[in-house]
Amino acid sequence: MADNSRPAHPAAPVVLGQNQYGKAESRVVRITRDGDTHYIKDLNVSVALSGDMDEVHTSGSNASVLPTDTTKNTVFAFAKEHGIDSAEQFGIHLARHFVTSQPAIHRARIRVEEYAWERIEHAGRGAHSFVRKGQETRLAQITYDGSSWEVVSGLKDLTVLNSTDSEFWGYVKDKYTTLPETHDRILATDVCARWRFGWSDGAEETPDWNESYEQVKKHMLEAFAETYSLSLQQTLYQMGTRIIEHRAEIDEIRFSLPNKHHFLVDLRPFGMKNDNEVYFAADRPYGLIEATVLRDGREARIPADLTNL
Numbered sequence: 001m002a003d004n005s006r007p008a009h010p011a012a013p014v015v016l017g018q019n020q021y022g023k024a025e026s027r028v029v030r031i032t033r034d035g036d037t038h039y040i041k042d043l044n045v046s047v048a049l050s051g052d053m054d055e056v057h058t059s060g061s062n063a064s065v066l067p068t069d070t071t072k073n074t075v076f077a078f079a080k081e082h083g084i085d086s087a088e089q090f091g092i093h094l095a096r097h098f099v100t101s102q103p104a105i106h107r108a109r110i111r112v113e114e115y116a117w118e119r120i121e122h123a124g125r126g127a128h129s130f131v132r133k134g135q136e137t138r139l140a141q142i143t144y145d146g147s148s149w150e151v152v153s154g155l156k157d158l159t160v161l162n163s164t165d166s167e168f169w170g171y172v173k174d175k176y177t178t179l180p181e182t183h184d185r186i187l188a189t190d191v192c193a194r195w196r197f198g199w200s201d202g203a204e205e206t207p208d209w210n211e212s213y214e215q216v217k218k219h220m221l222e223a224f225a226e227t228y229s230l231s232l233q234q235t236l237y238q239m240g241t242r243i244i245e246h247r248a249e250i251d252e253i254r255f256s257l258p259n260k261h262h263f264l265v266d267l268r269p270f271g272m273k274n275d276n277e278v279y280f281a282a283d284r285p286y287g288l289i290e291a292t293v294l295r296d297g298r299e300a301r302i303p304a305d306l307t308n309l
């Protein structure tokens, strides 16, 4: 029989690198009742904790491990206890709780997706029926290391379209270029954005997270609609500029904008003229235009790959 008790080669020195753990994607729905009128909050909350976690990995001792099951329970308990005013406030409560109540936990990162609901207007009794808004998902990431805070808010899947006021021409042409220049095209995108607040310390006045979110979205939509666009890059920069100029609480905003191409259909084989009326909406491949827009003098800290945030 083989002797498995000893490794075939002398052990190489191995160390544990960055690690974190927690329960991902707790879907918490909070109904608040005011007589017959109900309010709903619907979140997807992911908790990632890190700190003195060497032992559990290297020796199997769970003495410092707050179970992920407990972190999930905490999300639900806090929804009952504190309610959910905003994703940011909810995340702050949770992050503070884990860092201050567990000696082994030094850092908590709470990620929140919020799904928006609209009331279904109807003639019947009560107001307790909702429909999911077909629009964006609101996002928040809160990080606390015991002394400083970082709050990044965001949204994804905000789909917008301009049916004119968009051109694209004057670009580099090499032997592989076939794209015809255009002076009138559809410009459409699913806005994916993250913005970082200047707020970093509980002693400073806390931004009104909900008001800030609504205003950022409003400026984003207005800038998209009002920009006469020579490229999606230019539109992106206008959207970012509008937000940095109007929202003092925000230092940086990063966008990831797919260019949802709409190709004019050639109707000539059918004896028809297509006067910018009929388009083929291609889903892939798509251009992907990404950039961060900053308040001058501030540091760019939102990672380039927004899927990591």
Ligand SMILES: O=c1[nH]c(=O)c2[nH]c(=O)[nH]c2[nH]1
Binding pocket: 168, 179, 230, 231, 232, 233, 259, 287
């Ligand atoms: O707005 C655009 N920016 C580009 O960089 C680009 N490239 C392309 O083929 N179409 C477009 N449109």
